[in-house]
Amino acid sequence: xEGETPLHTSERxxxxxxxxxxxxxxxxxxxxxxxxxxxxIFACAASVVAILFFILAYIIIKGAPALNLDFFTNRPLxxxxxxxxxxxxxxxxxAMLGVASLIGVPVGIGSAIYLSEYGRGPFASLVRFTIxxxxxxxxxxxxxxxxxxxxxxxxxxxxxxxxxxxxAIIMVPIVSRTVEEVLRLVPDMLRExxxxxxxxxxxxxLRVVLPTAKSGIIxxxxxxxxxxxxxxxxxxLTALGxxxxxxDFSAPMAALPIQIYSYAVAPYDDWHTKAxxxxxxxxxxxxxxxxxxxxxxxxxTLGR
Amino acid sequence: MLVLLVIILFYDAKDAVxxxxxxxxxxxxxxxxxxxxxxxxxxxxxxxTSLVALLLAAPIALGAALFLxxxxxxxxxxxxxxxxxxxxxxxxxxxxxxxFFVLAPFMRAYVEPFLRDVIGPVPIVGSLFSxxxxxxxxxxxxxxxxxxxxxxxxxxxxxxILAVPxxxxxxxxxxxxxxxxxxxxxVLPYTRTGIxxxxxxxxxxxxxxxxxxxxxxxxxxxxxxxxxxxPGYTMASAIAxxxxxxxxxxxxxxxxxxxxxxxxxxxVVNSLGRxxxxxxxxxxxxxxx
Amino acid sequence: xxxxxQSKFTSPMAEASEPVIPEDETTTGxxxxxxxxxxxxxxxxxxxxxxxxxxxxxIHPKAVTAIIGPSGCGKxxxxxxxxxxxxxxxxxxxxxxxxxxxxxxxxxxxxxVQVRRHIGMVFxxxxxxxxxxxxxxxxxxxxLEGVRNRALLDDVVEAxxxxxxLWDEVKDKLKVSGAAxxxxxxxxxxxxxALAVEPEVLLMDEPCSALDPVATSKIEDLIKxxxxxxxxxxVTHNMQQAGRVSDKTAFMMMAEDRAxxxxxxxxxxxxxxxxxxxRTEAYITGRFG
Numbered sequence: 001x002e003g004e005t006p007l008h009t010s011e012r013x014x015x016x017x018x019x020x021x022x023x024x025x026x027x028x029x030x031x032x033x034x035x036x037x038x039x040x041i042f043a044c045a046a047s048v049v050a051i052l053f054f055i056l057a058y059i060i061i062k063g064a065p066a067l068n069l070d071f072f073t074n075r076p077l078x079x080x081x082x083x084x085x086x087x088x089x090x091x092x093x094x095a096m097l098g099v100a101s102l103i104g105v106p107v108g109i110g111s112a113i114y115l116s117e118y119g120r121g122p123f124a125s126l127v128r129f130t131i132x133x134x135x136x137x138x139x140x141x142x143x144x145x146x147x148x149x150x151x152x153x154x155x156x157x158x159x160x161x162x163x164x165x166x167x168a169i170i171m172v173p174i175v176s177r178t179v180e181e182v183l184r185l186v187p188d189m190l191r192e193x194x195x196x197x198x199x200x201x202x203x204x205x206l207r208v209v210l211p212t213a214k215s216g217i218i219x220x221x222x223x224x225x226x227x228x229x230x231x232x233x234x235x236x237l238t239a240l241g242x243x244x245x246x247x248d249f250s251a252p253m254a255a256l257p258i259q260i261y262s263y264a265v266a267p268y269d270d271w272h273t274k275a276x277x278x279x280x281x282x283x284x285x286x287x288x289x290x291x292x293x294x295x296x297x298x299x300x301t302l303g304r
Numbered sequence: 305m306l307v308l309l310v311i312i313l314f315y316d317a318k319d320a321v322x323x324x325x326x327x328x329x330x331x332x333x334x335x336x337x338x339x340x341x342x343x344x345x346x347x348x349x350x351x352x353t354s355l356v357a358l359l360l361a362a363p364i365a366l367g368a369a370l371f372l373x374x375x376x377x378x379x380x381x382x383x384x385x386x387x388x389x390x391x392x393x394x395x396x397x398x399x400x401x402x403x404f405f406v407l408a409p410f411m412r413a414y415v416e417p418f419l420r421d422v423i424g425p426v427p428i429v430g431s432l433f434s435x436x437x438x439x440x441x442x443x444x445x446x447x448x449x450x451x452x453x454x455x456x457x458x459x460x461x462x463x464x465i466l467a468v469p470x471x472x473x474x475x476x477x478x479x480x481x482x483x484x485x486x487x488x489x490x491v492l493p494y495t496r497t498g499i500x501x502x503x504x505x506x507x508x509x510x511x512x513x514x515x516x517x518x519x520x521x522x523x524x525x526x527x528x529x530x531x532x533x534x535p536g537y538t539m540a541s542a543i544a545x546x547x548x549x550x551x552x553x554x555x556x557x558x559x560x561x562x563x564x565x566x567x568x569x570x571x572v573v574n575s576l577g578r579x580x581x582x583x584x585x586x587x588x589x590x591x592x593x
Numbered sequence: 594x595x596x597x598x599q600s601k602f603t604s605p606m607a608e609a610s611e612p613v614i615p616e617d618e619t620t621t622g623x624x625x626x627x628x629x630x631x632x633x634x635x636x637x638x639x640x641x642x643x644x645x646x647x648x649x650x651x652i653h654p655k656a657v658t659a660i661i662g663p664s665g666c667g668k669x670x671x672x673x674x675x676x677x678x679x680x681x682x683x684x685x686x687x688x689x690x691x692x693x694x695x696x697x698x699x700x701x702x703x704x705x706v707q708v709r710r711h712i713g714m715v716f717x718x719x720x721x722x723x724x725x726x727x728x729x730x731x732x733x734x735x736x737l738e739g740v741r742n743r744a745l746l747d748d749v750v751e752a753x754x755x756x757x758x759l760w761d762e763v764k765d766k767l768k769v770s771g772a773a774x775x776x777x778x779x780x781x782x783x784x785x786x787a788l789a790v791e792p793e794v795l796l797m798d799e800p801c802s803a804l805d806p807v808a809t810s811k812i813e814d815l816i817k818x819x820x821x822x823x824x825x826x827x828v829t830h831n832m833q834q835a836g837r838v839s840d841k842t843a844f845m846m847m848a849e850d851r852a853x854x855x856x857x858x859x860x861x862x863x864x865x866x867x868x869x870x871x872r873t874e875a876y877i878t879g880r881f882g
Contacts, residue, residue, distance in 0.1 A: 026739050027704065034482035041375060044367025045384060048454055052391050055402050062405075136574035137567065138512025139396075140540050144563040147547075230395025233514035233540070237547055257397045261515065264401050272405065279398045290393050294386075377683060471720040475783070477681055479734040480710035480790065489733070493724035 059280050066277025076243050076259070079268055086278050088245045092254035095247055096164045096239065097225055104168035104228075105221055108175025113205060115176070116183040135173035142169050143234030151238055160246075160253030163239030170231060171224035178223060182216025183209060219293045226289040230282060232257035256282055346562060349442060349536035350569075353517065354510040356446025356532065361454045362503055368454075369461035374487060385462070392455035400519035403448040408520050411447065412439030416533060435531040438522065443532035445521035445541075449513055453506035460505060464498030464584060465491060498584035504577030511570050514540040539566045627654035628694065628793030628824035630675060630712075635689035637670050637679055644670045646852040647689070650843055654793075657816060657825045659839035659861065661832055663881065666845045667853020668828045672796050675826065676712040677705040693793065710734070713787035717799040719779035721771030721786070728767040730782055734790035749789055756822075757785035758815050777808025781815065788823075795819065797827040801834065813838050832877060836865055844873045 070085050077084030111131060115124055134142075143166055150162035186209050199207070210217070232255075235241070241258035242251075256278055263275035368388060372381050419433040468491050476490035477483075492499075522535020523545050537545070539562050546559050630652040637645040645667040652658050660668045673679040674687050677698060691698050698708045721730050729736075731750045740746060750767075754760040759781040763774070771782060780800060787795060797816075801809040816825060816838050829835050835842050842865075843858040857864060857873045868874040875881060 027707070030482055030485065030706075030737075034484040037484040037487075038375070041367045041371045044364045045371035045376075047364060048368045048391070048458065049384065049387050051451055051454075052387055055394065055399075058402055058406055059398065132578065133571060133574070136508055136512075136570060138514065138540055138570055140512070140514045140543050141563050141567045141570070144543065144560055148560065226393065230397065232395070232397040233544055236544060257395060257515075260397050260401060261519075264404060264519070275401060276405075279401050283394065283398060286393060286395065287390070290390075469720075471716060471718055472722065474678065474681070474716060475720040475722065476733070478676065478678060478709055478714040478716075479737060479786065480706050481737050482706055485737055489737075490722060493722070496724070 056283070059276060059283055062273065063276035063278075063280030066273045067280065071274070071277060075245055076262075079266075079271070084274070086256065086259050086274070086281075088242060088254040089256045089259035089278070090281075091245065091247070092160065092239070092242065093229060093256040095249075096160055096167060096235075096253060096255060097229055099161070099164035099249070100167035100171055100228060101221065101225065103165065104171035104224065105175055107168070108172045108220065108224070109179050109217065111172070111176045112179035112183060113210075116180050117205060117209075131173045131176050134169065135177070138233075139166075139170060139231050140233040140237070142166050143237035145169075146234065147237045157250075158238060158240035158252045160239050160249040160251065163235050163253055163255065164249070166234035166238050167228040167231065170234070171228050174224040174227060175220045178220035179213065179217055182213040182220075185216070186212045222289050222293040226286045226293070229289075230257060230286055232261060236261070346537045346539045346542040347565070349445075349521070349542075350511060350538040350540070350566075352442050352532065352536070353445040353449055353521070353538055354507055356443060357449035357453055357510045358503065358507060360447065360450035361457055361506060364450075365454050365457035365502075365506070366461055366499065368458045369465055370487060372458075372462045373465035374483070374491070385459070388455050388458050390455075391451070392459070396452070396513055396515040399448055399452055399516035403444065403516055403520040407448060408439045408444050411444050412437055416443065420533075431530045432532050435533045437533055438535060440520050440522040440535055441533045442521065442536045445517045445536070445538065446532070448516050448520055449510045452513060452516060453509050456509055457502045457506040460502035460581065461495070461499050464495045464502065464581075467498070467584075468494045495584070497580050501577045501580030501584060504573055504580060508570055508573040508577060511538075511566065511573065512540060513538075514544050517541045518544050539563075539569075629654040630794055630824065630826070631690075631692045631695075632671075632675070633690040633692075635671070635674055635687070635691060637667070637674050637688075638686040639670075639682070640684045643850070643852040645674070646848070646854050648845075648853075648855045650855060650858050652794075652824060652826055653841060654824045655820060655822070656840040657820050657827060657838055659835035659842045660826065660828045660845060661830070661835050661842060661876075662845035662853070662856075663847065663876065664830065665851075665853075666847045668845055669798050671845070671853065672798055672826060672828050673714075675794070675796055676714050677708050678714065680705070710738075710790050711792050712794040712796060713790065713792035714796045714798065715780070715783050715787055715800050718803050719776060719783050721774070721779050721782050723770055723772035725771055726768045727763050727771055727774070727782060730771040731785050731789050733786060738790070750785075753785040753789040756788050756819070757781045758811065758818070759785055775808070777804050777811060780804060780808070780812060784812075784815065784819075788819075792823070794824040794826065797825065799828050799830060802830065809834075832865075836861060844868075844870075844876060846872055846876070 072085055072090070073087050074085040075088045076086065111127060115128055115131075118124065146162050146166040146169070150165060151158055190212065191209060194203075194207075235255050235258055239255060239258070240252040241262065242254040244254075246253060260275050260278045260282070263271040263278065266272075372385055376384060416433070416437045416439075420437065423433050424430045472490045472494060473486055476486040481489065517538050518541040521537065521541055523537055523541060543559055543563050543566070631650075632652075633649050635645065635648045636643065648671055660672065662668050670679060675691060675698075679685055679687055687699065689699075693708075693711060697703070698712075721727075722733065725733065728750055731753050732740075732746050735746060735749060740749075751760065751764075754763060759778060762778060763769075763782075766773075772779070774782060780803075784795075784800075801812055804812070813834065816827065819825060820840075827835075827839065839861045841859065842861045844856045844864065845853050846856050848854050857868060857870045859869070864873065865877060868877060
């Protein structure tokens, strides 16, 4: 072995209480830094939570005054007339979400099935890549695309169908990912048992795999609806918004997020309050949906 | 099958925008000063606000992630993670509302004057905080974006940190490190790639945010000035705003061109982020030989 | 190699080295410590589960003490109490006394970080820091202490690598990542890393269980060399290894309530040829394990 390296001999000479805290100044500083950074980290976490509460508090405080029966049943009235509400917007949002789900959910489930059941090969990778891509698209870009396709070309004016399609595009990746995950959880044994019994691949999927994944599919639908329900930008470019009750999908249609925007940028305080009220409604609905989605994931899927 | 539909959608996107791309080229010939100038402004706005957002959000998100992964006892971890996720669920428009009525006035009344007084005099950096304070400007845009990307960065970082093997931590502690030293020297280097990926994904989200930014950024096309106090546009907010004003064919195509740029940028950054995270899953030696 | 791999009639002592047990003193006249570790009534809990019950033993300085016993008997837990690693896991508790040269390491004024500097540890699975080079790995402990002098670091790194019998193999690749070495080399790197901070005691928790026989024997030779300067406690599930390498052996076993107890502790030669407790004999002759 090489010769001894005299390391810290001067420190070693001080043998009394060499393990005690009060030894080196440097050690004290290391501990001070440790305590400081611990505090900083706690502060970071705390501030994030605080921001959340701050925002929620404002919404509740400012929005609550706006909520009354008129708010929920009436349509927006011109300034000067008292009352007026967001009923058309709520209706429009629901309608468009409904149509969007009809389009988006099957497509999403379809691609999830494809990916999980036939998931090898370059084509599958391409599909997965595309889904991820769409998931990452800014919602306004989706809006532009649908605008170019449906508003500009096919229909010629702002319309509710375009809005639904835009929402559907946003929903597809969420549905696909969530369902794919759930499908993966279905044990292979189930599939193999069915196939061994002579059931065709397709039927296996329909009758065996999907029902097992039912709760996951519900979660996917709920989550994607929650997300799509809050989208504004794509709707601005497609459905445009409407002051009147209308379920005509070939014409502009109201939606809650758009209504919030309209009320907010107007110069009237009263309308601002209505904006907060609509926001409150929106956040409550989205919050409840998200919460439910999480509960569903935890419960039935495991209880098999 | 149904999947092909997805692909066709993708192709359509390319088609529609390409068609306008040709128009865009002619646009620059017709309205060179206006359009070209404008687009640069939007890009600048997007970059500045996203930069501000990253600088503000990344450290805080990382701190929160470290809290969840290293410090919080099990029973605290779940609820707090959930609360942070809640931030992610709030729709953009509501952030916009809050930003418009709460954050912007607050910034105008307290924060921005403070910044101007304290940092303004400092050379170079100070020019970021100079000029008239209107309350709706790039800085506020950046702040609201920061809040919005916090949960994204925090959630991914948390996962990445939790994935560090316990043996690494033990090895550092056994050498005589304090907890913080262990984090800095053993945990964080291990997670470098993954956290970078998280930040990229946060950035991608920041690029695409529309409504929240639109409502607090001022939406005006002044000259590009170094100050963060100037109102501006991001690409996304520009598209949203200009769309309703567009009347001529050319105007439309220009706006769509901006959307194309935004699309490209967002795809690139998103992909980069995902690649980094995927790399992380393969082990920290992805960066070394 | 497991305990039943060899014929019951081959005493493990056939490969044993000469026991070297120094004087039963913990300090020499001029106060330079020798590294004697004494446990008194040491018990360790995971929450409400008692893992180790009332262990009392004297670890001789500058000797190799092996701790053997069937899986789950608390050997690792016991050893982790010696350098205060056990308490790093949340919810754990330790009672009793552990003294290093007559200083209670669990005393109220005592700093765990310092304790771990004086009592080092090598783990079952080699855990070099992959983001650091070989050089930086060895220097890690010193850098924690604030040593910056390049020349000093160079010297210590080289000396430590020599002591770990690794210098010749890595002297040309000091800048390579710590994880780029073979398993056996990685473990010797971890040993070098632990030695660099000049501990008095080196704890080794099944250091060879993840290694092939060649690497294992290299490390066993290393242990025999290290004995001259360091107090070594080695946990092993391999009795032959204990026989080959240690001067004293402690045998632990799980009681009915799953708490680990010290059954017998004596000179290695004694224990393997003439065990006093029938449980020890049963284990050694391979009747269970």
